[in-house]
Amino acid sequence: MHPDNTLTTFTRISAPSSRSAASEQARRFAAFTAAFRQRGLECTIEYGLSDYIVHAELPDGSSLIISPPQEPPSEHPESPESWMVTRHRSAEPAVYEVVYDSEPDGPDARHSGSIPDLLTAVDARLDRLGVPPRQEQERSVEERTADATPHRAGFVPDPSRLRGPNKGVGRVGG
Numbered sequence: 001m002h003p004d005n006t007l008t009t010f011t012r013i014s015a016p017s018s019r020s021a022a023s024e025q026a027r028r029f030a031a032f033t034a035a036f037r038q039r040g041l042e043c044t045i046e047y048g049l050s051d052y053i054v055h056a057e058l059p060d061g062s063s064l065i066i067s068p069p070q071e072p073p074s075e076h077p078e079s080p081e082s083w084m085v086t087r088h089r090s091a092e093p094a095v096y097e098v099v100y101d102s103e104p105d106g107p108d109a110r111h112s113g114s115i116p117d118l119l120t121a122v123d124a125r126l127d128r129l130g131v132p133p134r135q136e137q138e139r140s141v142e143e144r145t146a147d148a149t150p151h152r153a154g155f156v157p158d159p160s161r162l163r164g165p166n167k168g169v170g171r172v173g174g
Contacts, residue, residue: 025052031115032056032066038134039126059131062089064122069103081113082106085122099125 025045026033032054036043043056053067064087068080085100100121102108111117127133 028052029054029066031119035119035123035134036064039131040135041131058087058126058129060089060129061091062087062095064099066118066122079113082109083113083115083118085118087125 029045029052033043033045036054036056041056041058043054045052046055047053048065048067049070051068051070053065053070056064056066058064064085066083066085069082069084082102082104083100084098084103084106087095087097087099089095100108100118102111102113102118108117108121
């Protein structure tokens with residue numbers, strides 16, 4: 001081997017890190033954090049009693065906490081059997097409200113671990129609290145495709161394709 005051509009070997013030693021645990025939890029709770037951020041809310045993922053929780057700050061000074069079962073911890077942490085969502089504020093006027101409870105004896109038990117049902121209930125509560133709705137440009141590809149399909153199939157006129165003085169009126173066949 002020529003002295004100018006040294007061979008260097010790099011070995012990467014990977015050990016469990018808090019960064020990898022944090023990214024795992026970020027993926028696990030992505031549906032919640034994305035929904036909150038689309039509504040302009042700040043949220044964090046924190047460790048609760050025995051599992052991670054999502055904590056979102058609301059404009060009125062209260063907070064939402066979304067958590068899987070804490071005590072005892074869920075047997076299926078990647079997809080818990082139930083969820084609890086509470087709203088609270090310790091400053092005056094104090095608030096404590098159960099927004100969603102799909103634990104076996106809770107009012108939303110029929111939904112068990114369903115994230116879409118949980119998000120529907122949380123969105124409805126946020127709407128009543130006056131939190132701005134999700135931004136239109138943040139809609140998923142599926143939602144945008146679902147909206148565009150009736151236009152492409154000709155069932156609903158596409159206002160962006162209409163010409164002339166009636167542009168945007170919604171004439172069909174014309």
